[in-house]
Amino acid sequence: MVKEKDIWNVLEKIRDPELGVSIVxxxxxxxxxxxxxxxxxxxxxxxxxxxxKKEIEDSIRSELSRIEGIRNVEIKTTAKVLPSRRILPEDILPSVKNIIAIGSGKGGVGKSTVATNLSxxxxxxxxxxxxxxxxxYGPSIPRMLGIKEPVRTDGKKLIPPEVYDIKVISIGFFITEDTPLIWRGPIISGALRQLFTDVDWGELDYLIVDLPPxxxxxxxxxxxxLPNAHGVIVTTPQPAAYSIAMKALMMFKKLNLNVIGVIENMSYFICPHCKNRVEIFGSGGGKELAEKLNVSFLGSIPLDPEVRISSDEGVPIVISNPHSEASKAYFDVARRLAGKLSMISFKLLRS
Incomplete structure (x- = not known):
């Protein structure tokens, strides 16, 4: 007769595929x-x-099904995001578990589009x-998300608008689209700090910060x-973008921000007529950058006119066409990003 301890003994031998540690x-x-x-x-x-997720569930089901006397294995999978940063008593965002800064060395690589769709x-x-x-200087996320409602306040904090289940804040909510911000560095820095501290973020698993180029x-x-934030670099494949992205990546390292990885945007174009893959901007720049600096390559996102159109219309591609090639790439990159953060969280917990 099978006993509960027999089940636990089998589960003890199943290891997390990335960490190599027993799931028990x-x-x-x-x-x-x-x-x-x-x-x-x-x-x-x-x-x-x-x-x-599927690999872990399949391993559990496979191993338990081998026990004589077990014919049915039912698995309920839930999730609890752990912090990947040390949250100190003086932390200005103690209820935010993970902070990811999305940066690039130059403009025009689609960084804001990547940040929006990953969120x-x-x-x-x-x-x-x-x-x-x-x-x-160039807030574009309000347009990409189609947010037109004003930011509310409870008298103490700003209440960020919510769209597609994400809380959003931008300096673009407080100025018109054609208003230039002619501010010096100290004013800019103060404005950014206020976006962190004067907003009621509540409890967040992930806060994505779209940095300027x-x-x-x-x-x-x-x-x-936020000294315990993590960095992600967005680049395009061509050498010009690669060399400048290298500077951004080195900047993160000099500022002691942990660099999780590199995302290559506009990697290739699929012709809608012949379905051939065309590498308009070359290939391999993002992967080469990641390998050179020993960080993870999180994935490639194709060049797709629909991404631009959907962003201009305020309905990002992962919402307007979730089954598109670009959307599938975003889902893959987001899963890898979340997986990397989970690995950091576990190592932090063990330490």
Whole structure:
């Protein structure tokens, strides 16, 4: 007759595919219930966007099905996002578990589009997500998300508008589209700090910060204000973008921001007529950059006119056409990003 301890012994031998640690030791198994020839398992992942969810479930089902007397394995999978940063008593955002700064060395690589679509994908997975438009001089996220409602206040804090299940704040909510901001560095830095501190973010699993291009005041302010944030670099394949993205990546390292990885945007174009793949801007720049600096390559996103059209219309591609090639790429990149953060969280927890 099968006993509950037999189930636990088998589960103890199943390891997380990325970390190589027992899923029992990681605390992922929350409940084991045995009823006759059926076993019920509750498994808690470290992110709802876990890229290995199916692999872990298949391993559990496969290993338990080998036990003589077990005919049915039912698995309920939940998720609880863990912080990937040390939250100190003086932290200005103590209820935000993970902060990811999306940067680039130059403009025009689609950084804001990437930040917006990744935020939505993470939210669609079930995570609590915030998106901060840190591009003070050229805020574009309000248009990309089609937000026209004014920012409200409760008398103490700003209440960020919510769209597609993400909380959003941008300097663009407080100025007209044709108003230029002719501000010096200290004013810019102060404005960014206010977007962090004067907004009621509530509890967030992920806060995505869309940085302006380059290596100026904003990244420096971010590093000083939130020293435990992580960085992601967006580049395009061609050598010109690659060399400048290298500077942005080195900037993150000099500011002691942990660089999670590199995303290559506009990697290739699929002809809508002949379906051939054309690498308009060359190939491999993002991967080469990641390998050279020993960080993860999070994936490639194709060049697709529909991405531009959907952003201009305020309905990002992962919402307007979630089955498109570009949307599938965004989902893959978001899962890899969430997986990397989970690995950092687990190592932080063990330390």
């Amino acid at each position: 030791k990681m605390g992922m198994i929350k409940k084991v219930e045995l009823k006759g020839d059926a076993v019920y398992i509750e498994c808690e992942l470290t992110t709802p966007a876990c890229p290995l 939505i994908v993470l939210a669609k997975s079930g995570a609590k997500v915030g998106l901060l438009d840190g591009d003070i 380059g290596t100026g005041d904003i990244p420096l302010t971010l590093a000083q204000t």
